[in-house]
Amino acid sequence: MMNIGGFVKRVIIIVVDSLGVGELPDAYLYHDEGSNTLVHIAKAMGSLQIPNLESLGLGYLVDIPEIKKVAPPLGSYGKMGERSPGKDTTTGHWEMMGIILDRPFPTFPQGFPQDLMDRFHQAIGRKSLGNKVASGTEIIQELGLEHIRTGRPIVYTSADSVFQVAAHEETIPVKELYHICQKARQLLKGEYGVARVIARPFVTRDGKFVRTERRRDFSLPPPKETVLDLARKEGFEVIGIGKIEDIFAGQGLTEAIHAKNNSQGMETTLRKTRERFAGIIMVNLVDFDTLYGHRNDVSGYARALEEFDLKLLEVLQAMREEDVLFVTADHGCDPTTESTDHSREYVPVLIYGEKIRAGVDLGTRESFADLGKTVAELLGVEGEIYGRSFAGEVMARVQN
Known part of the structure; x- marks a missing residue:
């Protein structure tokens, strides 16, 4: 059995807010049949200049010529389904960090009582x-x-x-x-x-x-401890960038840094990656959702993806040997549909680091929580965390 815990000292989680990669089987319950945020943007634009995301394996999650399948990819890749009911930011992030909700948060289509x-x-x-x-x-x-x-x-x-x-x-x-x-x-x-x-x-x-x-x-406070809480209790630094502090009601963080936009969020992520610390950086890039997805701005969304891709390269270059990077999303928000709401979609999970095996296809994961469970195993953090870790599938050079 592989002894994985502790071999990774730092985890960087970048949430590309709303970058869905195709409708979930129950999308019809949310009136989201046919939604596919990434594919529809790429097709509408004719091409996307995102070579760094493609190098990590993004093209293997969608079968369209507009997004290249780089062979061999530098990272491991897969997509994740959502177990919790709903398609909102809080539900997605909480599930990512190990909480599965048994009922959706209330909505008020007729206004508030x-x-x-x-x-x-x-x-x-x-x-x-x-x-x-x-x-x-x-x-x-x-x-x-x-x-x-x-x-x-x-x-x-x-x-x-x-x-x-x-x-x-x-x-x-x-x-x-x-x-x-x-x-x-x-x-x-x-x-x-x-x-x-x-x-x-x-x-x-x-x-x-x-x-x-x-x-x-x-936000409401999470109903139980998340991976962020458990990591902090073990003495790790847990840095939230963007609206992470808001989403988790400040729980589980040792430092919170708000960002005005994607650019500032990525600049802060880069600066923190260059610093010495042990623990987790979790960043939410909200512009994709707020400025482009909800406003059905296809070209704006595409441009933001290309700008993010350039900054992503700088983060990859700044990473240390003991680092692991996850690039993922919390839901979809397909700007090509008539709706301006979130969409119930699978999300990508791209994993990169010197200790990560390249080209591992993780397939379709049953829950966003698999990411959190993996983070916990990589850092050697224990606790009541929902999900199935894929650390053993992607880790290289671990002790037996």
Whole structure:
């Protein structure tokens, strides 16, 4: 039996938010039949310049000429299905770190109940506008002027389990908006326990209302320990970059670094990779989802993938012998469909490092949690973690 634990000192997990690779068998339950974020973007563009992702084996997960199968690939590769019900960010990340939900977070397609809104208004000392399912970019155009006139925050939701609060930065300062969202988070529990309360500040630019990069998410805390918690308890550093702190409600992290966009997220990841530490870096690159997937911006999504691919090369070059890199996603968000919602899809898992065997096909994993279980085994961390590790399949040069 291979003694794997402890042979890896550092794990880097990059979550390309919404990069799905094909519909799950139960996609019809979510009205997502035919969704395939990566394939449809590549076909719509005719080609994608992503040589570094291709070198890690991405082309073996999709059978289209627009994405090359590099032979032999430098990394191991596979795709993962989601066991938990749902297709949202929180569910995907939690499952990735070992938590399987038995029921989805609640959604509110008719808006939030009046009794809840009455308590929310009492808590924040003012009434709100909206309270309906809406596109965030559209509702601020619709209600922005009334919001400025009345000082009332704009509340809206989507097909996901979210309670979103939008406010103009000159009408309700950002810190006050965060405080309003914290009040909402305190109320949104039990049957109203949405996955995330999201602060959505916006400003006026060129005569239009435009959302800023000062968004903040307030998630429910995970119901049990994740791989991040277990690693921290064992003395490892656990660094969350982007909205990782928000997704896990700050649990399991030794350091949290927020990023304004993909570029800053990757620059921070590169800087941390060059530093000396032992443990986990987990980064979420949210622009793919927020700026391009939800807005059905195919060319923007493609351009962001190509920019990410260039930065990925720098991370690969900065890695040390004891490092292992995972590139994955948390759900899909196919920008070529009529829907602007997330899509229920498989996600890629690409694994690279000097201790990783090249060209191993991991096939289709039953759960995102297989990644977390693998991370735990690589670092020698033990605990109650759902999933089936593939560390033994991909590790090279381990002791017997």
